[in-house]
């Protein structure tokens with residue numbers, strides 16, 4: 001297992017090239033099951049989760065290869081296998097987004113509950129209820145799930161009880177080649193949903209309203225080859241913004257074409273960052289002392305993203321004053337708090353609320369990455385800590401950040417990856 005050894009105190013300065021969005025690339029790769037021919041996906045990040053998706057596609061009979069740094073080509077001769085082995089399913093949470101497309105393509109799918117970051121219970125009841133409404137019979141048995149649409153997947157009017165990102169994606173993918181029209185009300189509105197719909201529409205799908213609460217899909221018979229560029233990763237952008245902020249540095253994050261940072265840039269402004277977007281780049285310049293934030297509540301898009309909760313907690317732990325964070329999306333998404341407190345932070349968790357009393361200094365410690373974003377928060381904290389921090393279990397971080405240590409090192413951080 002690898003670890004990061006970080007000696008804190010260096011200001012970050014320079015350029016970071018932003019990766020393509022993991023949470024967009026993964027469902028797009030799943031959706032390529034529906035597309036006969038080649039999907040040429042540029043800006044596809046080089047991440048362990050992407051390799052896990054490629055292994056599922058290969059198992060299903062597709063040929064997947066990476067050319068250059070970040071173009072992934074999926075050649076799909078027509079998927080007919082409907083079973084995904086447990087080992088492949090358990091490699092990541094996003095494997096569940098193969099359910100919709102395999103069903104949409106083959107009217108049948110057998111898989112098990114997915115793996116992924118342990119953020120509390122992560123049921124898939126919303127996915128399965130929606131699929132039932134689309135004519136799918138669902139049998140669940142000891143973690144195994146068998147879905148079959150005897151007469152093919154049918155369009156339906158679905159009202160989601162919560163705008164689940166994964167459920168919205170699965171319904172879209174089950175619906176694009178279904179018989180008839182589908183309407184999803186209370187759909188997730190995340191930019192990654194828009195990206196998935198744009199890819200599918202480029203292949204010939206008829207999806208309207210992605211990014212809004214109501215999405216309509218008219219089933220089509222076939223989807224054809226296309227070239228598509230995955231959107232930039234807004235969570236990675238915020239991670240580098242936090243790293244600049246906590247070190248009192250100045251970064252230019254390039255490759256942010258079309259990225260809408262409004263939903264979170266305002267918080268970085270409040271924390272004491274100058275942020276501006278110009279010429280496909282985000283410029284971030286930190287002030288010397290970080291301001292506390294009275295209230296941050298994680299909410300579905302366009303609210304503050306849960307994936308950024310840990311990432312902003314790191315700089316807030318040394319802010320001037322007390323910040324209150326409320327985590328409303330996942331039940332156990334404060335696993336990084338223990339590690340930050342071991343570094344000298346003063347954070348108390350009361351159920352879904354975290355009270356972050358800013359301290360003057362963080363100190364190096366031996367800590368363990370608990371999950372992807374929590375691990376990234378530990379790296380951010382370590383960049384500003386006095387002394388050396390060793391973070392083990394960095395495979396969690398590698399699931400979502402491409403060349404994280406290399407980019408930070410190039411911008412001036414003292415970070416080394418060790419085996």
Ligand code: EPZ
Pocket residue numbers: 022023024026093094117121122123124125126127128162163164165166167305306307329330331372373400
């Ligand atoms: C996606 O997960 C992202 N993952 C997560 O990013 C992100 O945190 C999350 O959306 C919320 O924005 C990918 O895109 C691969 P949800 P997903 O379904 O689809 C409950 C990261 O760090 N729920 O919107 O799993 C669920 O338990 C990751 O990059 C049900 O109760 O999120 C959770 O509390 C982690 N039943 C909430 O809804 C269901 O059937 C949000 O889940 C589905 C979800």
